[in-house]
Amino acid sequence: ETGVTQTPRHLVMGMTNKKSLKCEQHLGHNAMYWYKQSAKKPLELMFVYSLEERVENNSVPSRFSPECPNSSHLFLHLHTLQPEDSALYLCASSQGGTSGGPPDQETQYFGPGTRLLVL
Amino acid sequence: AQTVTQSQPEMSVQEAETVTLSCTYDTSESDYYLFWYKQPPSRQMILVIRQEAYKQQNATENRFSVNFQKAAKSFSLKISDSQLGDAAMYFCAYRSQALQGAQKLVFGQGTRLTINP
Numbered sequence: 001e002t003g004v005t006q007t008p009r010h011l012v013m014g015m016t017n018k019k020s021l022k023c024e025q026h027l028g029h030n031a032m033y034w035y036k037q038s039a040k041k042p043l044e045l046m047f048v049y050s051l052e053e054r055v056e057n058n059s060v061p062s063r064f065s066p067e068c069p070n071s072s073h074l075f076l077h078l079h080t081l082q083p084e085d086s087a088l089y090l091c092a093s094s095q096g097g098t099s100g101g102p103p104d105q106e107t108q109y110f111g112p113g114t115r116l117l118v119l
Numbered sequence: 120a121q122t123v124t125q126s127q128p129e130m131s132v133q134e135a136e137t138v139t140l141s142c143t144y145d146t147s148e149s150d151y152y153l154f155w156y157k158q159p160p161s162r163q164m165i166l167v168i169r170q171e172a173y174k175q176q177n178a179t180e181n182r183f184s185v186n187f188q189k190a191a192k193s194f195s196l197k198i199s200d201s202q203l204g205d206a207a208m209y210f211c212a213y214r215s216q217a218l219q220g221a222q223k224l225v226f227g228q229g230t231r232l233t234i235n236p
Contacts, residue, residue, distance in 0.1 A: 031221035042123075043210070043226040050221040088162060094222055107154070108224060110164035 002026055004111035006091050012117045013081065021076040021114045023091030030095060032074040033108065034066060037088040049074060081118045088113045121146045123213050125227035132201045133235050139186075140196045140230045142211030152214035153187070153194045154224070159207040167209070170194065198232075206234045 004025045013019050025032065034046040048056035049068040063085075065077040074091055092108040123144045132138035144153070155167040170178045170187050177185050182202075186195045198205055208229045215223040 033221070040228075042228050043224075045223065048221045048223065055221055056223065090164060092164075107166055107169060108222065109166070110156075112161065112163045115162070 004091060004093055004109055006089075006111035006114050008114060009112065010115045010117075012119065013078070014119050015081060015083070017081075018077070018079040020078065021089055021091075021116075023074040023076075023093075023111055025072055025074075025091075025093035025109075025111075027093055027109060028095070029093040029109075030071045031093060032068060032071075033092040033094075034074065034076055035090040035092065037090055037113070039087075043090065047076075078116075081116075083118050086116055086118045088115050121148075121213050121215050121225045123211050123225050123227040125209075125211055125230050127230045128228070129231045129233070131233040131235055132198075134203060135200055137197060137199045138201055138232065140198075140209050140211075140232065142194045142196070142227055144192050144194065144211070144213050144225075146192070146213065148215075152222075153185075154212040154214065155183070155185070155194075155196045156210045156212060156226075157205075157207045158210065158229075159204075164210070168196065201234050203234050203236065206232060208232075 007022045031050045033048050036044045036046055045058050046060045047066040052068050052071055063080050067075040090113045091111040094108045125142050127141055151172045153170045157165045157167045168178050168180045168183050170185050177187050182199045184197045208231050210229045211227040213225045
């Protein structure tokens with residue numbers, strides 16, 4: 001596998017279910033991100049992990065719980081979701097560093113996304 | 120806070136012709152990065168091109184080039200010799216300040232590009 005992978009690619013769940021989304025990056029990066037993409041809205045940054053520490057939590061409801069056990073893996077645990085949480089969830093990774101680093105350090109690489117439908 | 124605006128929700132172009140997608144942004148920073156990402160129907164977000172704000176020279180990648188106007192805070196994408204495979208949503212993004220080793224991207228609303236055969 002190369003790049004950033006996400007599983008599952010599609011998920012249908014009821015509001016009382018608990019499920020997890022998984023992201024894995026094979027690029028040797030040390031920063032990982034969760035984004036939510038809803039219809040007709042810009043991508044919304046949800047969480048950022050750098051060196052396995054959460055450095056950003058963009059006022060995301062507690063029914064979304066991220067986990068980053070190591071620099072290659074990122075999870076998004078879901079519980080008691082609402083229908084409005086139905087969206088495409090995208091994971092990304094980058095090679096973190098200080099500003100002014102090589103261009104590739106400034107680039108995020110995305111996975112194919114998980115299409116989530118909450119009934 | 121930085122904002123990114125793509126004023127064209129949809130664009131279409133004839134195959135083999137040239138099309139320009141617009142993007143403007145608002146920031147008080149002097150040093151930053153700008154990106155164009157492409158999202159085809161497969162939903163995979165793919166980097167098209169990036170521009171460092173401190174570079175005056177416009178970035179180019181094969182048929183893709185940008186017109187970066189720093190003073191005007193404008194960052195348009197030109198696609199030359201359009202191909203059917205270029206059909207996708209195109210997102211302009213601004214890389215905000217480094218975030219303890221990570222980066223924070225702000226995305227525009229996207230432009231849906233259709234290529235007419």
